[in-house]
Amino acid sequence: AVMQDIVKPSNWLEEECCNLAQEGLRTLVFGYQHLSEAEYKDFDARLTAARCATEQRMDKVAAVQKSLEGSLELIGVTGVEDRLQDDVQSALEELRKAGIKVWMLTGDKVETAVCIARSTKLVDRSQQILHITGTSATMLVPQ
Numbered sequence: 001a002v003m004q005d006i007v008k009p010s011n012w013l014e015e016e017c018c019n020l021a022q023e024g025l026r027t028l029v030f031g032y033q034h035l036s037e038a039e040y041k042d043f044d045a046r047l048t049a050a051r052c053a054t055e056q057r058m059d060k061v062a063a064v065q066k067s068l069e070g071s072l073e074l075i076g077v078t079g080v081e082d083r084l085q086d087d088v089q090s091a092l093e094e095l096r097k098a099g100i101k102v103w104m105l106t107g108d109k110v111e112t113a114v115c116i117a118r119s120t121k122l123v124d125r126s127q128q129i130l131h132i133t134g135t136s137a138t139m140l141v142p143q
Helices: 002-006 013-022 037-052 057-066 088-097 110-119
Strands: 025-032 073-081
Touching: 002 013, 002 025, 013 025, 013 073, 013 110, 037 057
Parallel strands: none
Antiparallel strands: 025 073
């Protein structure tokens, strides 16, 4: 969703990202932007100044970097397997056997999270999965 806001419109990007997420893969989207020499020098000067700031350095650097993030030319998208650590599935099983409730909280795309929850047997196909979204307690909306 982040890349869709900063690359030029594409009629296939969202669909491909969803397809990869449904397979449990992390998506990496690639884009670029041509800068003239003058644009690069301006960016470099602003970035150098931000890096030298004594107050709010991280915010200033992020703002300069964000200034380039818009209307990027889309190059492509790929899926990357983000393997879980060994024994995650058995550890979750032992927790359930002990009567401990396990919740999955994630910032992943919903499709990726569901795929991971099922592959680790955190949930099985017969269980209902609740999707709760929002950025604050007052905005939480069950889906």
